[in-house]
Amino acid sequence: MTDPQLPPPYGAVPPPAAPPAPSVPPGPAGTVPPVPRAPGFAAPGYATPGYTTPGQAAPDYTAPPGAYQVPVGGYSTPGGAYAVPETAPQPSKLTGVLSLVFALVATVVTPIVAAFASYEVGRRVPEAIVRLNSDDLSSLSVLSPARDQVLWAEISFWAGTILGIAAIVFGIIAIARKRGRGQGIGALVVAVVGPAIFLFVAGVALGAGAAAGGVGLYS
Template identity: 55%
Template structure:
């Protein structure tokens, strides 16, 4: 026997009898409502894009979302202009080549034939009114005339092409040079022809008097 005022020894605590449930029908005739059902835990989302990948979290309501595919360029946006192709300078170099023919080649041909004319008819300068005096050098006279008209045509063509090249910016520097050379070509031709004719006439006169 133990004293009821003293605490029971360890391990000697008697079990507490279970409480007898009171039937709700014994207290009142109404059946109490069932307890509220708690929401079930959401099932884990499976892989959206394949094995080992998870779907990106959805944006909260009201958040700013980037459109699928990115932003489209506005219709009136500034675009870098395409580089224009550089115009060809063939026209200007063609005009320069024609002017060199008119100012260099034609005066050489005319000067050589003028020298032969002066050498064969040394008295031609003083008696130039009679064209029959040129009969001993008719071939050279023909070549001299051909060189004159050839240089004239080439010079005019060089001037025209040079102006077009300058206007269209197709070899502008060569076109300007062609204009200058073509204008000087006429002066060079006459100087070369008359100088060669005078030298040839002096040489022919010296041979005639010796």
Template identity: 40%
Template sequence: MTDPDPHAPTPPWTAPAAPPFGAPAGAQHAPGALRPSAAAYAPPTGFTVAPTAVHGGGPTREPAPSRSRRGLGLAALMLALVALVGASVVGALAAYEAGVGAARRIAADPSSIDFDWTVLTPVRDQVLTAEVSFWIGTVLGVWALVQGIIAMVKDRGRGWGVAAVVVAALGPVAFFLAVQGALSAGLVAGASGAL
């Protein structure tokens, strides 16, 4: 290989044969035909070139099938309903049984005027069941909340996602109301049965 002579004059600059930014202003193209600069572009797999009036179009993503577009929001709503209804029902049933057992224990030993936590000893299984239902409902509710927000942002079942967020947000309120009501009813039933 020979090195070019550093003292040789450089040739003058000339414009390239094809303009880099499309056809010259006076050139006419058939409607819908790709311009020379766009004809050299090959879109990546999964993209199509949509024809437009400006610069021959750009890459656009094909829409996902409509059947699976609502699945994320619908799944979030189902999770939120399981968290709301399941945790509330299981927690309320356990709280009722705990109230009945605690009231019987209080009625059997009325000598103390201060609350003694040992009244919950015979019903510790029911208390644990109520607590576990609370934590499982919390995990499912947070999962449904996050998945509902993602469904709203990505427009994959936006209406279902909004409903999931609302139901998941109301879950703790429904749980505590159900448990408080069942516990009160259990205390009344246990106290009246012990008399």
């Protein structure tokens, strides 16, 4: 290494000289000159772009004339765009369900009750015919031994009739107001077929009972 105090050898390139220090203008006596700050840092008395110091007016952020601006209220949906439809509340199906229940009770339950009552009536009538005289063979006297069974048969008949009419009325309302149209249509079909089923079951049970009573009488 060479001594920095000695002159450089012949042919050597001298190192570049350091830049001179920035000159600070002298201020009043007793004051400290301002120190340069890094960009983005605001010290008291210095304004930094993008920031507001106390006593400084807020910058104006309005767009210059001719610039694109967002419309007030945001963007509106085009007229032909797809919109999700509002789901309307589903109507209650209680009317259709009630009509179907009435029809099933009138078509299934009442014929079963009538079948038991008719069978007992048919089984007791032959014995009553044999015991009564020919002068007393009236309808009421023949049915007197089975008066309770006749009463149950009548109750089942009228109950089935009332329930069938109610099923038809409720079924029509359910279909017209769309409150269980499927149940209403089913109730109408069952209610219309119900009387035929009732008469068929009661007639078969009455005949079976009369046959059983006749066989037991002559055995």
